Amino acid sequence: MTHAHDPxxxxxxxxxxxxxxxxxxxHKRIGLMYMWSIVGAMVVxxxxxxxxxxxxxxxxxxxxxKALISQDLYNQFxxxxxxxxxxxxxxxxxxxxxxxxxxxxxxxxxxxxxxRINRLSYHLYLTGAALLVVSIVTGGIDxxxxxxxPYSTTTETSVxxxxxxAFVLGFSxxxxxxxxxxxxxxMRPEGMGWFRMPLFLWALYATSIIQIxxxxxxxxxxxxxxxxxxxxxxxFNPALGGDPVLFQHLFWFYSHPAVYVMIxxxxxxxxxxxxxxxxxxxxxxxxxxxxxxxxxxxxxIVWGHHMFVSGQSQLASVIFSALTFSVAxxxxxxxxNWVTTMYKGSxxxxxxxxxxxxxxxxxxxxxxxxxxxxxxxxxxxxxxxYFVVAHFHFVMVGSALFSFLAGIHYWWxxxxxxxxxxxxxxxxxxxxxxxxxxxxxxxxxxxxxGMPRRYWDYHPMxxxxxxxxxxxxxxxxxxxxxxLVTLLQSLTGGRKAPANxxxxxxxxxxxxxxxxxxxxxxxxxxxxxxxxxxxxYDENVDGYVPVNPHPADPLIPLVDPNAEDAHA
Amino acid sequence: xxxLQGAQDGGTxxxxxxxxxxxxxxxxxxxxxxxxxxxxxxxxxAAVYFAIRYRRRAKGEPVEKSPSHNxxxxxxxTIIPTLIVCYLFWIxxxxxxxxxxxxxxxxxxxxxxxKWSWSFAYPEGFVSNELHAPVGRAVKLVIGxxxxxxxxxxxxxxxxxxxxxxxxxxxxxxxxxxxxxxLFCAEYCxxxxxxxxxxxxxxxxxxxxxxxxxxxxxxxxxxxVELGALLYTRKGCNTCHTLDGARLVGPSFKxxxxxxxxxxxxxxxxxDEAYLREAIMEPTARVTKDYSPTMPDFKNGPxxxxxxxxxxxxxxxxxLSADGAAEQAQAPGEAPEQEQE
Ligand SMILES: [Cu+2]
Ligand SMILES: [Cu+2]
Numbered sequence: 001m002t003h004a005h006d007p008x009x010x011x012x013x014x015x016x017x018x019x020x021x022x023x024x025x026x027h028k029r030i031g032l033m034y035m036w037s038i039v040g041a042m043v044v045x046x047x048x049x050x051x052x053x054x055x056x057x058x059x060x061x062x063x064x065x066k067a068l069i070s071q072d073l074y075n076q077f078x079x080x081x082x083x084x085x086x087x088x089x090x091x092x093x094x095x096x097x098x099x100x101x102x103x104x105x106x107x108x109x110x111x112x113x114x115x116r117i118n119r120l121s122y123h124l125y126l127t128g129a130a131l132l133v134v135s136i137v138t139g140g141i142d143x144x145x146x147x148x149x150p151y152s153t154t155t156e157t158s159v160x161x162x163x164x165x166a167f168v169l170g171f172s173x174x175x176x177x178x179x180x181x182x183x184x185x186x187m188r189p190e191g192m193g194w195f196r197m198p199l200f201l202w203a204l205y206a207t208s209i210i211q212i213x214x215x216x217x218x219x220x221x222x223x224x225x226x227x228x229x230x231x232x233x234x235x236f237n238p239a240l241g242g243d244p245v246l247f248q249h250l251f252w253f254y255s256h257p258a259v260y261v262m263i264x265x266x267x268x269x270x271x272x273x274x275x276x277x278x279x280x281x282x283x284x285x286x287x288x289x290x291x292x293x294x295x296x297x298x299x300x301i302v303w304g305h306h307m308f309v310s311g312q313s314q315l316a317s318v319i320f321s322a323l324t325f326s327v328a329x330x331x332x333x334x335x336x337n338w339v340t341t342m343y344k345g346s347x348x349x350x351x352x353x354x355x356x357x358x359x360x361x362x363x364x365x366x367x368x369x370x371x372x373x374x375x376x377x378x379x380x381x382x383x384x385x386y387f388v389v390a391h392f393h394f395v396m397v398g399s400a401l402f403s404f405l406a407g408i409h410y411w412w413x414x415x416x417x418x419x420x421x422x423x424x425x426x427x428x429x430x431x432x433x434x435x436x437x438x439x440x441x442x443x444x445x446x447x448x449x450g451m452p453r454r455y456w457d458y459h460p461m462x463x464x465x466x467x468x469x470x471x472x473x474x475x476x477x478x479x480x481x482x483x484l485v486t487l488l489q490s491l492t493g494g495r496k497a498p499a500n501x502x503x504x505x506x507x508x509x510x511x512x513x514x515x516x517x518x519x520x521x522x523x524x525x526x527x528x529x530x531x532x533x534x535x536x537y538d539e540n541v542d543g544y545v546p547v548n549p550h551p552a553d554p555l556i557p558l559v560d561p562n563a564e565d566a567h568a
Numbered sequence: 569x570x571x572l573q574g575a576q577d578g579g580t581x582x583x584x585x586x587x588x589x590x591x592x593x594x595x596x597x598x599x600x601x602x603x604x605x606x607x608x609x610x611x612x613x614a615a616v617y618f619a620i621r622y623r624r625r626a627k628g629e630p631v632e633k634s635p636s637h638n639x640x641x642x643x644x645x646t647i648i649p650t651l652i653v654c655y656l657f658w659i660x661x662x663x664x665x666x667x668x669x670x671x672x673x674x675x676x677x678x679x680x681x682x683k684w685s686w687s688f689a690y691p692e693g694f695v696s697n698e699l700h701a702p703v704g705r706a707v708k709l710v711i712g713x714x715x716x717x718x719x720x721x722x723x724x725x726x727x728x729x730x731x732x733x734x735x736x737x738x739x740x741x742x743x744x745x746x747x748x749x750x751l752f753c754a755e756y757c758x759x760x761x762x763x764x765x766x767x768x769x770x771x772x773x774x775x776x777x778x779x780x781x782x783x784x785x786x787x788x789x790x791x792x793v794e795l796g797a798l799l800y801t802r803k804g805c806n807t808c809h810t811l812d813g814a815r816l817v818g819p820s821f822k823x824x825x826x827x828x829x830x831x832x833x834x835x836x837x838x839x840d841e842a843y844l845r846e847a848i849m850e851p852t853a854r855v856t857k858d859y860s861p862t863m864p865d866f867k868n869g870p871x872x873x874x875x876x877x878x879x880x881x882x883x884x885x886x887x888l889s890a891d892g893a894a895e896q897a898q899a900p901g902e903a904p905e906q907e908q909e
Contacts, residue, residue: 044713062763063814071759134627134754144756151716151758187685244717247731261614278622281636287646309728311737314668318661329646332607336645339611342618343635349619360615368604375656377663378597381726384719448581448597450723452754455762459750471626536629 010417010514025115028515030122031101032415037125038097040482041088046477048081048312053439053470060457067456070529074456075142076157080132082145083162087169089533090396091258091405094265095211096121096176099204102411103180105508105515106198108189110522113182117175124172131165134158142318144254144454147221149236149247153228160229163222170215170222172312177211180204189507190525191561196291197508198529199282202289203268206296210257211263218254221247245311252303260299262396264292266403267334270356273406274338276504277353278345282528284337291330298327308379317376324374331367335360350502351425358433359399366394369444386465387447391439398436405429405483412487416493417514424486432479438472441495498543499555505532510546510556521553525561534559586724586745586770589667593726596659603652623856646804670740673707675701680870681711681718681731684760684817685804686751687871694784695871697804698752699768702777707741714870720756722768730755743750746772759862760817763807793896795877796884803871805881808863811888818863821884826891830857843880848873 009420011028021029055074060066069077104111112118137143139158143151152159184205188197197205224235225247236247250401267288273283282288304312304320339360347353370389372378382388403550413419451458458466500509506529511519527534534557535544546557585591677699678689701707713722713731720739721728724747729739753764771777787795800806800821806872809818825844829837832855837843846853851863866873873881886892 008870064838065814071762075759075761077757110843142758148717148756151756154716155758158689184884197711243734245735274679279631280634283635284637284642287642308664310730311735312667321660321664322657325657329650332649333642333646335611336640339618340641342615342622344632345618345622346625346629347619347622348633357619364608364611368608371600371653371656372597374653374661375596375600377660377667379594379602379660380664380667380728381597381723382592383728384721415655445581445901450583450721450750450752452719452752452762454756457762469829474617481898532631536718539627 002288007512009516010512011517012107012416012514014517023119025111025119026517027104027111027115028404028415028519031097031099032102033122034092034125035097036500037129038089038093040083041129045089046083046480048077048084050473052077052081053473056458056466057470058466059460059463060185061460062457064350065157069456071456072142075144075454076136076140079141079144080136080456083132083141083166086145086258086396087166088125088132090175090262090400090404091169092125093205093262093400094269094407094429095180095204095261096172098269098404098407098411099180099207099265100176100506103183103201103204104187105511106201106506107187107192107399107512108507108520109183109184109187109525110518110520112152112179113186117180118242121172121175121179122176123166128165128167128169128172131161131168133159133528135165144253147225147252148245148249149225150529152225153237160226162226167219167222170219173211174215177208177215178197180208180344186206189523191559192526195286196529197289199271199285199288199292200264200268202292203264203271206292207261207264209296210261210299214257214261214306217250218298220345221250221254224250229240232308245307247248248307248310249303252306253300255415256303256306257296257299257416259395260295262400264295266359266400267292269340269403269407270359271334271412272504272506273352273356273410274341275530275532276502277350277356278342279503279532280341280345281528281532282337283341283343285327285530287333289336290325293332294330295327298323298330302327305374305379309383321374321376321379325371328367328371328374331363335363335367336537341464347425347465348502350409351422351429352406352410352502353418354426354429355402355409358429359402359406361433361435362398362402369394370411381450384445384453385447386443386451387455389453390443390447393443398440402432403434408487410502411508412490414508414513414515416491416494417460417512419497419501420486420490420494425483428479428483430479430485431482432476435472435474435476435479439469439476440472442466442468442472456551473553475526498541500535501542503532503535503537503544505529505534508536512555520556524550524553525559526554527559527561527563551552551555575636583723583749584745584747586743586747586749587726587741588744589663589741590724590726592663593667595858596663598654599659603656607649617655639868643742664770667740668738670708670738674706674740676708676710677701679709679711679720679731680714681720681753681757681764682714682870683716683758684753684764685807685864685871686718686720686753686764686766687804687868688766690781690784692781692785694781695803697766697802699766700771700777700780701743701769702771703743703746705774707739711737711739712870714864716757717755718753718757719862721752721754721763722749723752724749724768728754743770746770767790781819790880791885792880792883795880796887799873799877799880800884803866803873803877804864818859821888823889825886825889827889829854831855832857832859832861841882841886845878848878848881 049209055069135158141162142157227233229236234242236244301322305324307319307411442465446462497513499513536547538545548558550558552555594600680687687695688699711731713733718731723739727739727741729737749768751766794900813820813822824839827839829839847866852861856862
């Protein structure tokens with residue numbers, strides 16, 4: 001690199017032009033492109049959510065003339081809302097956007113193991129998104145994001161195009177997972193044994209295992225739908241000799257683990273936040289690390305809990321219920337460890353930490369309401385009602401999306417070299433938090449009272465819950481827009497960020513903000529990623545600096561890679 | 569929605585408990601609820617307390633060293649939740665097996681879901697669009713579907729079971745509370761999914777139920793128009809056709825008779841008796857313009873229309889238009905007299 005020692009050159013300004021982005025091999029640029037694409041998709045999915053909530057403001061009493069949105073359109077809206085939010089937003093959010101940006105730097109590496117495949121992942125993401133758009137303009141999809149057969153194989157909407165889009169998106173996800181696994185295996189720096197990896201890497205590693213093992217099954221199931229539709233081969237439709245329950249097995253074999261593709265990386269972000277903002281070694285490192293792997297493994301053997309009233313045999317349901325409860329334990333372990341990490345810390349309530357604390361609340365509700373659904377007898381009543389809708393929004397939005405926001409606020413200074421305004425960013429978090437609870441807590445009650453999901457019209461007795469929910473959605477939307485505006489404002493007028501504003505001990509903070517194109521000039525040796533004592537606060541930079549700087553680069557701490565961990 | 573009942577007086581969380589199973593379900597629910605509330609309070613109170621108690625007072629303040637792991641604590645908070653979930657699994661399982669296994673000798677009703685209505689076939693040999701049963705009698709539902717997935721869901725009984733095309737599923741209940749309850753479709757099935765409801769009527773005693781069964785089986789002394797009006801709701805035409813001119817899934821019956829019809833793909837006709845016969849028995853033969861061919865097959869489907877019933881429908885539809893009513897009034901002979909009977 002000719003600019004290697006020019007401190008004003010960084011990965012953002014080293015090259016210009018559209019192709020320097022779209023054609024880049026730099027993991028940081030790819031991460032950012034993912035992030036902006038995800039934000040764009042989220043705006044679309046969010047507008048759809050608002051339209052759905054607007055329609056549900058009042059019951060139509062069976063009269064289409066009273067409705068804001070026709071039934072057909074409503075069915076397309078909730079299908080698209082689900083498909084966009086899951087395939088284009090939550091699944092790629094933390095792994096593809098934040099993971100891409102952070103993972104190589106956490107390893108002190110220049111890039112991921114296969115930068116070209118990484119670029120391909122992003123291009124596949126764009127292609128998959130484009131195919132979804134094509135399916136919308138060529139007739140839409142009205143199957144629900146679950147594509148249940150035989151509805152999906154008989155409806156007249158543009159299902160083949162949509163499943164093809166999801167298929168392509170699946171490959172994007174598989175390639176990202178593959179890349180991360182190889183990178184973590186092969187590119188760890190000197191001193192970084194498995195148990196010196198930051199917990200975010202453990203989380204990404206566990207996520208990647210799920211991505212590469214489960215996603216192909218979704219691809220398979222979706223292709224079979226296309227085959228049944230195009231060639232009229234009876235796979236799922238009993239009218240042709242198929243079995244609709246088979247589709248549910250194949251679908252959930254992927255889609256339950258997919259929930260952990262969403263939540264595991266979120267847990268990784270939280271582990272980083274709790275340690276950093278408490279300025280303490282994470283509590284129970286090994287338990288958190290192992291619990292990520294445990295969750296990844298268990299996630300493969302619980303899919304039948306979506307099918308307790310599907311006609312699946314009683315024995316199968318009993319076994320799946322038992323296995324499902326096993327996932328509760330590693331999740332609980334993580335939460336206990338995070339809270340204990342705060343004990344006797346020096347806790348700073350910066351924006352990422354406020355998001356992280358919100359997730360303790362939101363994941364508490366999301367996780368614990370899962371107990372009602374794993375318990376066989378209560379699931380009979382709650383299945384396919386708004387209780388389930390509320391439960392999975394608490395997990396996928398309340399926990400995964402809020403953690404994504406925690407991560408964005410946490411790594412923002414590193415990404416763009418600027419600090420956002422703390423005051424407005426915190427207020428945005430609090431507004432979103434209040435809005436979220438107002439949106440989804442009433443839905444639990446609508447569900448226990450018996451309101452089924454995917455209803456365009458409902459019994460008037462459910463109106464109060466729906467109205468609270470709609471008001472909450474407006475507040476939530478307002479909070480999210482506010483946080484986006486606050487972040488964007490920092491890009492033009494934000495205070496310049498120090499290399500390590502929060503005092504973290506992991507490697508991505510040991511390089512300039514924003515990083516130079518190749519991250520590090522040499523591969524740094526590392527020790528314990530949660531030994532906060534290797535950095536100290538320096539008022540001159542309003543940030544943290546190594547206590548023992550490396551002679552070749554003052555941002556990198558000098559550590560003895562062979563030293564024992566403080567707490568193994 | 570055809571099957572809307574008035575607001576049902578339950579508690580904050582649940583609709584009324586109309587079966588013993590519902591009471592048992594709710595007690596399991598609240599057990600989990602209080603266990604969850606305890607753990608939820610524990611972690612959130614601890615998190616907020618620590619955030620305040622150990623808040624950073626000055627940037628760069630020294631941090632007191634504290635242990636970063638403790639195997640005993642880890643084991644405690646692994647084992648206690650494990651024991652709790654084992655217990656939850658157990659009570660959930662026993663409740664579930666009970667609620668899926670109907671007692672021997674239960675009264676069997678065959679339930680068929682189709683886009684977008686329910687039909688209930690009774691062992692006495694008639695079909696209705698309502699589910700009736702007396703208090704204190706175990707009722708087994710044998711559930712099927714003719715098209716896509718649906719799901720029988722009766723919140724007041726805490727009962728739910730999918731209707732799966734190509735196989736039969738089962739559910740059962742025994743109500744201990746007379747009244748009328750909602751049955752919803754809980755599995756997404758397309759356009760009218762949210763309208764696919766039915767009423768569940770629990771009679772206070774056996775006599776009331778028998779009375780109802782008798783009414784259903786004995787249609788002899790109705791005029792054709794009255795018969796048509798009765799069958800209009802009983803066979804579920806009302807889920808798609810109104811009587812007041814409003815458009816639902818299908819065109820309204822008001823002023824249909826005698827009016828000119830246009831069809832998808834061209835062609836026109838006047839809606840006379842022959843046309844109505846064809847429209848009802850072979851709805852896909854000619855599909856009315858601007859509508860989709862979603863009308864169920866009443867010839868071979870689960871709900872059938874007999875020749876005698878067809879006359880009722882045609883006369884009923886006639887009575888809803890000025891021309892038709894005039895014709896009926898003028899008709900020589902028995903027709904007007906019959907109406908007075
Ligand atoms: Cu699941
Ligand atoms: Cu339905």
